Amino acid sequence: MTDYDDAIALRPDGSTWVGELSDDWAIGEAVNGGLLMAMATTAVSSTSQAQGGHADPLSFSGVFLSPGAAGPVTVEPQILRTGRRMTTAQVRVTQDQDGQEVERLRALLTLGDLATYAEPVRKTLAAPSIPAAEECVSAREAPPSALTKSGFLQRWDLRMDPATVGWAVGRPSGAGLMRGWLRLADERDFDAVSLLLALDAFPPVAFDLGSSGWVPTVEFTGYVRGIPAPGWLQVTLSATHVAGGLLNEDCDIWDSTGRLVAHSRQLASARFAD
Amino acid sequence: MTDYDDAIALRPDGSTWVGELSDDWAIGEAVNGGLLMAMATTAVSSTSQAQGGHADPLSFSGVFLSPGAAGPVTVEPQILRTGRRMTTAQVRVTQDQDGQEVERLRALLTLGDLATYAEPVRKTLAAPSIPAAEECVSAREAPPSALTKSGFLQRWDLRMDPATVGWAVGRPSGAGLMRGWLRLADERDFDAVSLLLALDAFPPVAFDLGSSGWVPTVEFTGYVRGIPAPGWLQVTLSATHVAGGLLNEDCDIWDSTGRLVAHSRQLASARFAD
Structure with missing residues (x-):
């Protein structure tokens, strides 16, 4: 188990x-x-x-x-x-x-x-271009203080594209964008149900907009569109509209074959310094 | 009333x-x-x-x-x-x-x-570039047969960008994209609640992908992000992933001042000819 x-x-x-x-x-x-x-x-x-x-x-x-x-x-x-x-x-x-x-x-x-909704694919979104997992920044390289109170973070092998990780060292890009690779730390492969967990596994995209602290989810809607192939997932997070401390966090997930298998939007509440 | x-x-x-x-x-x-x-x-x-x-x-x-x-x-x-x-x-x-x-x-x-979530806007999506409403194609120009069984269509003043209306004359672009202007036929201005109605008012975006007939909504999630100013709404519809007869239909709505006031995603079921 x-x-x-x-x-x-x-x-x-x-x-x-x-x-x-x-x-x-x-x-x-x-x-x-x-x-x-x-x-x-x-x-x-x-x-x-x-x-x-x-x-x-x-x-x-x-x-x-x-x-x-x-x-x-x-x-x-x-x-x-x-x-x-x-x-x-x-x-x-x-x-x-x-x-x-x-x-x-x-x-x-x-x-x-889900097997009946796999084909034919008439339109889709291509997987992002991300450096290989071994060239990405592992969440395990986070300062120990950040890990102290997060059992959750240790459950994952999460590798962020170096281009979208500035927020972790105090330089958020302001773009509201993150991407990277994701696997369970125990290397269990994903199935349809655990994709819902994966849709909420990354750090909040609000961090790349200069927010810090807890970002509570108000509402979450996720869609599973395919049964994922074994191996790494590719994940992107983005925010479209950030106003008055409320933002949408959109997540897209592709499996190891580059197929879009899940996407979600959540409404989240975030605090910003100014 | x-x-x-x-x-x-x-x-x-x-x-x-x-x-x-x-x-x-x-x-x-x-x-x-x-x-x-x-x-x-x-x-x-x-x-x-x-x-x-x-x-x-x-x-x-x-x-x-x-x-x-x-x-x-x-x-x-x-x-x-x-x-x-x-x-x-x-x-x-x-x-x-x-x-x-x-x-x-x-x-x-x-x-x-909603008034507390209006400012400051840290990131948003700009309103689309659409020809003026009087240069767009009115849904009232639809062939009478299409209107016979739609009381709903007559409730609206809906003007489609000529660039995204090919599907109405048998030439869907295949892009899965529609945009245009929307107002209630009785010219009642929108409020926060009626934006939910507006998010589901356009013809199904599946029509621009070559589908015809009824496109039942499986699940709908909409977010209201602002109280709309009086006047026309600008609406865009798009689909990201269309596979096996299931698609997402994403709707974005801006008010007459160009402010994003609502967005939604629905999972819908569509039939395609081949």
Whole structure:
């Protein structure tokens, strides 16, 4: 069992699923939202299949209601509709806090058979031109202080294009652009579900705009468009409209064959110095 | 009362809201999804404000479970969380069908005070270069047959850039790109809520890729980024990845002062000839 599989492991408990959020996937005190998304999607997919529905996530739209904390977690899927080509579902992720159920994440998903949506490709976006992974800057080269409170960062082998990493040494480009390579540290290959985790794995693009500190996600919508081939992912992040401390963070992901396999937009809140 | 205000009018009925879907906003047999989104957002905003929450939509993520039909409709908001800066909510839109409640749309919303997110603008996308509205092609010039079953089309003054309208005369460019001007036919100015309707008002961008027929929305996520100034909107539609009959349709909207006020992505299903 890989770190990742261990982290999203769930067991059935009546009509819900229960698991454990781990500090290993935390940034500061909060467990990464992407891990909650992967866990929620796993539960929805299992429940969907048990009810004769579809398996692969096509879209995931979620709102983050409170930060996930290390400890037990409950995932409650609800299948809304099963059609011939797609299944639609809702999911709630909650934790017990002093005897009270506190909701972390609520999301709407559509599921389908991704294999049927692979061909023909009529239009797509080409993978970016990035120096080879070994010529990129590893997140492991980050100053130790930055790593102290991030179990999450250690879960990844993340290599940034040197051209988009100035923010890490106090020189954000102001362009709101990042790109690089991504792999799980345990080298587990990505599947359709873990692409949702990958869409939220990079540092916030707000850092390249001069922001620092926590960048909470208000809303996240990701689309999985293909089953990824084994190996490295190529990732780009960009922001289109940054105003009044709110920005969109758009992520595009290509697999090792250069095929676009996922894209997302999130609305995030960021603090800027001036 | 304008056509639009009449169409989204709701009255409270306990904790839910009731209204009437009109054929006037239908495309074929189905009432336009954007109208359902505007209606749902109106109900959520009213309920949020009554509970001390926020008024303006910031994000809207919805799944369309079945096509809306002319007749009575029920909108059921549920406030999930009210914070200092934002309110998070869920909403269900249902209709009675032979004594059964049938769900049309389920969505997650965040609301806030849009005035606080206007300045400073740190990065944005410039409005497109489009010929003046009077030099563009009006949707009213469409052949009568195309209008017969579309009450919806008659609700708009929609002017397409001549450079992106080839699909209407059987010559789709294949680029998956449309742009033009948009106004409500009754000249009612847009507000934050009706921008959600505007994000879904153009013909499907799939038409410019050679598709024809109905292009059902699987999932729609829209973000409102500013309160629009009175007057025409500028709208662009584009698709990034079109494969296996699934595509993303991205919409960007600028107000009459050239400010980006809304953007969206939807996952849509389209049929292509070959």
